Amino acid sequence: MKSAKSDALAFIGSGGEIRGAQFEQAVRYYHSAYSQPYMSDEQLALAIVTSI
Template sequence: MASSGQATSLVISTDITMSMALSSTESSSKATSSFKDDKLVLAAKSDAASFVASAGDIRGARLEAAIRHIRQTLGNPGYSDLQLASAILAL
């Protein structure tokens, strides 16, 4: 069983990796510009904060649109909605 420290490390490294993927201009051949400059994704920050703080119970329309946009742009990466919302917050 993983200790709390190991689990926290995994979450943090996953969030950092996802944030890097979102802010990278070369994450995908389809991603021609960085998500950190993407108005649709940036508009979802408030919804992402509510989603993360509520452990996924509060889902806003802007977050839903941003997650759909990210998945379409990156070719549907295997990240959960919570991981994507956390990465949006880190942008």
């Protein structure tokens, strides 16, 4: 997830319009590793940016 930080920042800054490859990979990993209910993509992006 650490490598997705810049993509997560771009996602947040663009209001969800920019979805970089590293962020998409982090979203896919999150959905496969954790059960529902999932965080929204915006919540996941914020978690990536603030925790890593």
